[in-house]
Amino acid sequence: QVQLVESGGGLVQAGGSLRLSCAASGRTFSSYNMGWFRQAPAKEREFVAGIAWSGAWSYIVDSVKGRFTISRDITKSTVYLQMTNLKPEDTAVYYCAAGYYTNSGFEVHSDYWGQGTQVTVSS
Numbered sequence: 001q002v003q004l005v006e007s008g009g010g011l012v013q014a015g016g017s018l019r020l021s022c023a024a025s026g027r028t029f030s031s032y033n034m035g036w037f038r039q040a041p042a043k044e045r046e047f048v049a050g051i052a053w054s055g056a057w058s059y060i061v062d063s064v065k066g067r068f069t070i071s072r073d074i075t076k077s078t079v080y081l082q083m084t085n086l087k088p089e090d091t092a093v094y095y096c097a098a099g100y101y102t103n104s105g106f107e108v109h110s111d112y113w114g115q116g117t118q119v120t121v122s123s
């Protein structure tokens with residue numbers, strides 16, 4: 001089993017920054033790649049970024065590239081999503097997930113999702 005707990009969301013003005021954290025636990029969490037997703041109101045959940053615990057792989061989608069950075073701290077079993085120059089369209093619930101990145105995209109394993117953290121960007 002894998003447990004994921006996000007934190008760091010909040011209300012920020014456009015142009016501001018936030019850092020989201022995802023604390024992972026469980027016997028097998030290090031076996032998976034970690035991903036960040038977001039879901040805006042009335043929209044489908046979308047993949048934003050992913051990283052391997054080894055650091056050998058990371059990925060940021062084009063829509064946020066240059067503004068978002070993903071990183072991990074193995075000693076803390078935590079993955080981060082640093083978000084800068086935030087825009088109102090970044091408003092969403094952000095979810096952490098564990099799974100694998102394949103040619104088809106990031107596939108979440110065994111429904112390993114965190115509870116989500118709300119990010120609201122005001123204009």
